[in-house]
Amino acid sequence: MNSQELAALADTIVAQRASKKPMDIIAATANLSEADAYKVQFLVHDKIEAAGDTFAGWKVALTLPTQYEPLKLSGPVFAGLFKSGLRQSGAVFEPGYPIKPGIEPELVARMGKDAGPGTTYTADTIKDHVANLYCGMELVDNRYADVTKMSGPARIADDVLQAACVIGTEIKDWKKLDFANLKGRSLLDGKEIANGSGSAVMGSAMISLAWLANKLVSHGKHLRAGDVILTGSVHPPAFLGGKGVARTEFEGLGGTEITIK
Numbered sequence: 001m002n003s004q005e006l007a008a009l010a011d012t013i014v015a016q017r018a019s020k021k022p023m024d025i026i027a028a029t030a031n032l033s034e035a036d037a038y039k040v041q042f043l044v045h046d047k048i049e050a051a052g053d054t055f056a057g058w059k060v061a062l063t064l065p066t067q068y069e070p071l072k073l074s075g076p077v078f079a080g081l082f083k084s085g086l087r088q089s090g091a092v093f094e095p096g097y098p099i100k101p102g103i104e105p106e107l108v109a110r111m112g113k114d115a116g117p118g119t120t121y122t123a124d125t126i127k128d129h130v131a132n133l134y135c136g137m138e139l140v141d142n143r144y145a146d147v148t149k150m151s152g153p154a155r156i157a158d159d160v161l162q163a164a165c166v167i168g169t170e171i172k173d174w175k176k177l178d179f180a181n182l183k184g185r186s187l188l189d190g191k192e193i194a195n196g197s198g199s200a201v202m203g204s205a206m207i208s209l210a211w212l213a214n215k216l217v218s219h220g221k222h223l224r225a226g227d228v229i230l231t232g233s234v235h236p237p238a239f240l241g242g243k244g245v246a247r248t249e250f251e252g253l254g255g256t257e258i259t260i261k
Contacts, residue, residue: 014047056086081230108136123209212229
């Protein structure tokens with residue numbers, strides 16, 4: 001796709017997302033490559049910022065081969081977060097948005113200093129760039145007419161179902177955590193609907209965060225002080241069957257809760 005086609009696709013995504021109605025971008029993204037998908041994603045970010053929202057950070061998604069290989073992607077992916085989507089535990093979401101909500105337990109990092117070019121980050125070295133770590137929830141949205149026909153690149157272009165980042169309990173002494181063996185789960189009205197282990201996040205949340213730092217540099221961007229990062233889910237999205245109180249939690253650490261009306 002040429003630059004004009006990429007820009008037109010970004011305009012379409014921004015307009016359809018703003019409508020808060022089911023999106024149909026299947027035909028428009030049919031020939032989109034993985035490389036071009038990130039170009040569109042960055043254009044989408046620019047257009048959302050130009051409309052008055054503030055870019056707030058990043059998310060890591062599709063962290064397992066069983067998630068990205070069926071979508072014919074080369075590996076895990078990343079997408080953007082905006083200030084309008086940042087929430088604290090206890091947030092209430094009114095009817096109509098998200099359209100088809102799902103929840104994921106994720107550790108949320110707030111960056112304390114930039115992770116720029118000039119070095120290769122590891123799970124150990126990236127820790128020094130993190131100011132705070134929280135139990136968190138990603139609220140995702142199946143906002144598509146038919147998500148089964150959305151290609152991997154199409155999902156990248158539209159920020160991989162991102163709807164909100166909900167920040168819960170702050171974790172003290174987090175550098176001592178056994179990240180790979182953390183146990184997380186999702187609940188709706190007190191009933192568990194999914195669970196998983198920290199090892200599902202590319203081995204651990206710090207591995208995924210280091211991967212993100214390196215990947216952004218390869219795209220001419222980088223993690224910045226103040227960025228909020230969803231490091232990846234311990235299980236695939238748990239889509240909610242209806243309204244209620246949704247919660248994600250990490251065993252022994254705390255949790256995050258929202259109300260879907």
